[in-house]
Amino acid sequence: MAPKKKSFDPVKTLEEIESKFEMFQILDQDGKVVNEDYLPELSDDELVELMRRMVWTRVLDQRSISLNRQGRLGFYAPTAGQEASQLASQYALEGEDYILPGYRDVPQLIWHGLPLTQAFLFSRGHFKGNQFPEGVNALSPQIIIGAQYVQTAGVALGIKKRGKDAVAITYTGDGGTSQGDFYEGINFASAYKAPAIFVIQNNNYAISTPRELQTAAKTLAQKGIASGVPSVLVDGMDPLAVYKVTKDARDRAVAGEGPTVIEMMCYRYGPHTMAGDDPTRYRTSDEDSDWEKKDPLVRFRLYLEEKNLWSEDKENEVMEQAKEDVKKAIKEADNTEKQSVTQLMEIMYDEMPSNLKEQYEVYKEKESK
Amino acid sequence: MAQMTMIQAITDAMATELRNDENVLVFGEDVGVNGGVFRATEGLQKEFGDERVFDTPLAESGLASMGLGLAVEGFRPVVEIQFFGFVFEAMDGIAGQIARHRYRSGGSKEMPVVIRAPFGGGVHTPELHADSLEGLMAQSPGLKVVIPSNPVDAKGLLIEAIRSNDPVVFLEHMKLYRSFREDVPEEEYTVEIGKANVKREGDDITLIAYGAMVQEAIKAADALAEEDVSAEVIDLRTVSPIDYDTLIKSVEKTNRAVVIQEAQRQAGVASNVAAELSERAILSLEAPIMRVTAPDTVYSFTQAEGVWLPNKDDIIERAKQVLDF
Ligand SMILES: Cc1ncc(C[n+]2csc(CCOP(=O)(O)OP(=O)(O)O)c2C)c(N)n1
Numbered sequence: 045m046a047p048k049k050k051s052f053d054p055v056k057t058l059e060e061i062e063s064k065f066e067m068f069q070i071l072d073q074d075g076k077v078v079n080e081d082y083l084p085e086l087s088d089d090e091l092v093e094l095m096r097r098m099v100w101t102r103v104l105d106q107r108s109i110s111l112n113r114q115g116r117l118g119f120y121a122p123t124a125g126q127e128a129s130q131l132a133s134q135y136a137l138e139g140e141d142y143i144l145p146g147y148r149d150v151p152q153l154i155w156h157g158l159p160l161t162q163a164f165l166f167s168r169g170h171f172k173g174n175q176f177p178e179g180v181n182a183l184s185p186q187i188i189i190g191a192q193y194v195q196t197a198g199v200a201l202g203i204k205k206r207g208k209d210a211v212a213i214t215y216t217g218d219g220g221t222s223q224g225d226f227y228e229g230i231n232f233a234s235a236y237k238a239p240a241i242f243v244i245q246n247n248n249y250a251i252s253t254p255r256e257l258q259t260a261a262k263t264l265a266q267k268g269i270a271s272g273v274p275s276v277l278v279d280g281m282d283p284l285a286v287y288k289v290t291k292d293a294r295d296r297a298v299a300g301e302g303p304t305v306i307e308m309m310c311y312r313y314g315p316h317t318m319a320g321d322d323p324t325r326y327r328t329s330d331e332d333s334d335w336e337k338k339d340p341l342v343r344f345r346l347y348l349e350e351k352n353l354w355s356e357d358k359e360n361e362v363m364e365q366a367k368e369d370v371k372k373a374i375k376e377a378d379n380t381e382k383q384s385v386t387q388l389m390e391i392m393y394d395e396m397p398s399n400l401k402e403q404y405e406v407y408k409e410k411e412s413k
Numbered sequence: 414m415a416q417m418t419m420i421q422a423i424t425d426a427m428a429t430e431l432r433n434d435e436n437v438l439v440f441g442e443d444v445g446v447n448g449g450v451f452r453a454t455e456g457l458q459k460e461f462g463d464e465r466v467f468d469t470p471l472a473e474s475g476l477a478s479m480g481l482g483l484a485v486e487g488f489r490p491v492v493e494i495q496f497f498g499f500v501f502e503a504m505d506g507i508a509g510q511i512a513r514h515r516y517r518s519g520g521s522k523e524m525p526v527v528i529r530a531p532f533g534g535g536v537h538t539p540e541l542h543a544d545s546l547e548g549l550m551a552q553s554p555g556l557k558v559v560i561p562s563n564p565v566d567a568k569g570l571l572i573e574a575i576r577s578n579d580p581v582v583f584l585e586h587m588k589l590y591r592s593f594r595e596d597v598p599e600e601e602y603t604v605e606i607g608k609a610n611v612k613r614e615g616d617d618i619t620l621i622a623y624g625a626m627v628q629e630a631i632k633a634a635d636a637l638a639e640e641d642v643s644a645e646v647i648d649l650r651t652v653s654p655i656d657y658d659t660l661i662k663s664v665e666k667t668n669r670a671v672v673i674q675e676a677q678r679q680a681g682v683a684s685n686v687a688a689e690l691s692e693r694a695i696l697s698l699e700a701p702i703m704r705v706t707a708p709d710t711v712y713s714f715t716q717a718e719g720v721w722l723p724n725k726d727d728i729i730e731r732a733k734q735v736l737d738f
Pocket residue numbers: 148187188189216217218219220221245247249250251316442471473495499502
């Protein structure tokens with residue numbers, strides 16, 4: 045009998061790589077430190093500030109949902125459940141870092157300096173919402189899923205060419221990792237060792253489509269490996285872990301060591317957007333409550349209370365402040381002059397071309413009626 | 414007969430063809446359990462199983478080209494693009510590949526793919542959801558481009574599209590999905606692709622429209638009737654190919670025409686219609702053919718869409734200019 049020929053075992057390679065991805069955590073869901081060695085160097089004040097931002101943003105989300113229901117806001121993608129992945133990652137940035145957000149990532153923009161009034165104008169579909177003030181280094185929320193990933197490679201390469209001590213960071217969801225743009229963005233950044241951070245907020249659903257239907261890959265983080273990009277899987281409900289991996293990724297990028305992919309496991313408690321999505325069609329309430337137990341605010345509150353840094357009074361104070369801020373910003377949005385079609389014509393080109401010039405008068409008249 | 418909205422008629426057409434032909438597949442983002450974000454595929458996965466009606470990973474370029482691949486294997490894919498503004502992601506798949514497949518194979522291969530998608534303005538969607546991009550499709554030889562304006566046509570046209578051995582882009586105006594119901598035959602029937610429909614007969618002027626603008630044209634015709642102007646309203650139903658015979662016959666009678674589209678003015682379907690009519694019916698025309706369109710900006714930020722979108726009054730104004738020429 046001929047000796048048995050060996051066959052190649054690509055399955056083993058895959059399994060080996062996949063088994064390397066364990067979810068990184070610092071705070072467990074009870075607010076206990078499970079990974080002391082990795083505790084980020086944040087002062088007490090900085091810890092409190094991060095909590096303040098998460099509480100404030102949770103209130104903003106609740107208010108935005110009810111303002112939308114009252115018809116006072118337009119397009120809105122709820123954020124509750126994603127405070128840690130959104131805000132603790134932004135917290136690891138510097139002002140000169142550039143953010144390329146998706147449609148759900150308005151909170152990061154706000155904490156990067158976008159006035160709340162403008163966030164509301166964006167929601168209402170007013171172009172002034174997209175005129176970011178000088179110094180707010182960010183693009184408007186991207187509607188086309190994945191588009192921001194390739195653009196990030198470009199911004200990061202530009203930052204590198206200019207020799208700035210900064211990074212470009214972008215966000216997409218679990219669904220977004222299926223787009224061609226996702227792979228292209230990571231690969232381009234890898235090819236140029238560009239200072240980019242690619243965040244995947246894996247909230248387990250792309251509208252109704254569960255994460256398992258997106259890919260057979262065991263993790264989304266491992267998609268970075270194929271392009272030679274260091275990649276990490278982190279508990280996206282754990283603000284300290286999110287902060288730590290983002291900060292490390294930023295440090296590496298600024299040191300010239302190239303991009304990082306970070307998959308953050310999280311959940312959106314609310315509907316996909318406020319435009320008629322009904323999560324009960326595709327999720328169970330058991331699943332919802334399992335995730336609510338992992339809530340980032342709950343665990344961070346426990347952690348801070350243990351350190352005597354947080355209290356109910358403090359929390360109420362922040363919540364009141366948030367409500368005040370929302371009220372004020374909505375009023376400002378209400379007082380903003382309505383936009384006109386002729387204004388839209390003016391923002392189309394550097395110099396208005398002849399066809400628009402001709403149409404300008406026609407629409408001046410139409411909008412005066 | 415059953416009273417149906419346009420979206421129900423569309424669901425009914427897909428169910429009919431899923432039942433008729435085991436090669437028909439329906440897939441796209443969120444079309445399975447969720448029944449599509451507008452519920453166009455409501456109940457289909459339940460009835461036909463997830464081998465035939467299924468959710469896909471999130472990638473429009475993947476959707477289009479997987480459609481091509483499945484068609485190569487003899488299936489008849491009905492692909493949903495969640496909003497047609499996302500078609501830019503799939504442009505190569507549709508215009509560069511699907512549209513050319515028969516031609517590229519020297520006419521030896523078929524490409525029976527239907528790309529369905531909602532589009533259209535007036536429903537306060539975020540950017541890239543409302544754009545009228547039929548002009549891009551109509552400029553891609555190899556595709557047929559269908560835009561129904563009512564439930565009865567939608568069902569018959571979609572069944573016809575699924576049975577077509579050439580690719581069809583089937584665009585569904587969001588505002589029409591649930592804006593009205595009408596009696597729709599429960600049995601199967603087809604409406605020929607490439608045939609316009611005279612919605613209302615008239616003698617003085619022809620109003621040519623498609624999609625949601627058909628409703629505006631009818632409203633304009635009603636208003637004109639009160640001023641003793643008899644307007645003929647034609648629903649193109651298919652913007653590639655365009656049924657010029659029906660248009661020319663009408664213009665030979667009325668001698669005047671206004672072409673209406675929701676899309677921007679430059680390089681669109683209406684320009685094409687006006688140009689062809691000028692070439693073919695110049696001796697019947699007593700006035701220039703005029704167009705009613707949106708202005709040449711990107712689709713309006715939603716707060717200004719009321720003024721940006723063409724409407725009944727714009728049509729009346731243009732019609733009067735043509736009549737008074
Ligand atoms: C190119 C493109 N395709 C489809 C959509 C419609 N859409 C909006 S959100 C969404 C799901 C995205 O899921 P995920 O990436 O997981 O992000 P999440 O909404 O969960 O934050 C889809 C399909 C879109 N906006 N852009």
